[in-house]
Amino acid sequence: MKLKYLFIFVLSIWILDVTAKPSEAHEPSELIIYDVWIMPASEGTANLYMTIENRGDHTVNLIDVITSFSASVEEYIDGERADFERFAFVTGETTSFDAAGNTILISEFGDALEDVDAIALTLVFDMGEDISYEATIGAIVAQTPLAKEHELIVYNSWGRFGFSGEGSVSGAYLVIENQGEADDRLIEIQSDAVAYVEIHESSMSGDMMSMSPVEAIDIPAKTIVDLSEESDYHLMLIDLQRDLMIDEVITMTLIFESGTEVRLAVPIMMQPNHATHPSGESHD
Secondary structure, eight states, X not given: OHHHHHHHHHHHHHHHHHHSSOOOOOOOOSEEEEEEEEEEOGGGOEEEEEEEEXXXXXXXXXXXXXXXXXXXEEEEETTEEEEOOOEEXXXXXXXXXXXXXXXXXXXXXXXXXXXXXEEEXXXXXXEETTEEEEEEXXXXXXXXXXXXXXXXXXXXXXXXXXXXXXXXXXXXEEEEEEOSSSOEEEEEEEOTTEEEEEEEEEEEETTEEEEEEESOXXXXXXXXXXXXXXXXXXXXXXXXXXXXXXXXXXXXXXXETTSOEEEEEEEEESSOOOEEOTTOOEEO
């Protein structure tokens, strides 16, 4: 037990170190993936729904969907079911897989989805020029579509691993985009994986870096608010109620001043998603 709490202390110092750093130039990812959910279907299959925007300057192809549960992926496009090979996302376009239209079918789940409220998925994209992009995302398990009566989208979410225990902490990161005409504010974050979540702001005073909680953060209309590891803001997960292990997922509900609530699944990872060359070299 002493070793576990020593690790918690060291991890807490590491979280503070990696999150408390000056803001750097940060461009949104070329692929914006949001409103991800999965619906259990018959005979161990499930329907995967999501919205993907391609904000890059060239077409990108989705070539695989990987989960720890299944081994077969199909597509249901324009009323026809077929083996999944690739799906093209044209530059400047938004593509929705939804219950009323196209979907991705994932087989061989068995009863694995009965006892979980979210799962982790890895979407594999061919970016062209021998560059691949593996995006690990979380998907809410639900029988009905996620509520979407607002103009707020949340993407690029991920959390750091950590062990539960008194005084335990971890960090979570995401991007919030207000596509509407009205300003809003993020005022609360809830998750059953932790006792509570705080919004933390990093700031410099001379050569000293410090972090402090803030009660809320403004989400102006037509604006992207960055709470990634490269920004001045992030989410601090405090008093973990269970161990947060790599490749697992936790659920969060973001509550806004307007009354909007956005529920999302946050994958636990060592580092954020990034594109790679075949050699494994990172490509930013």
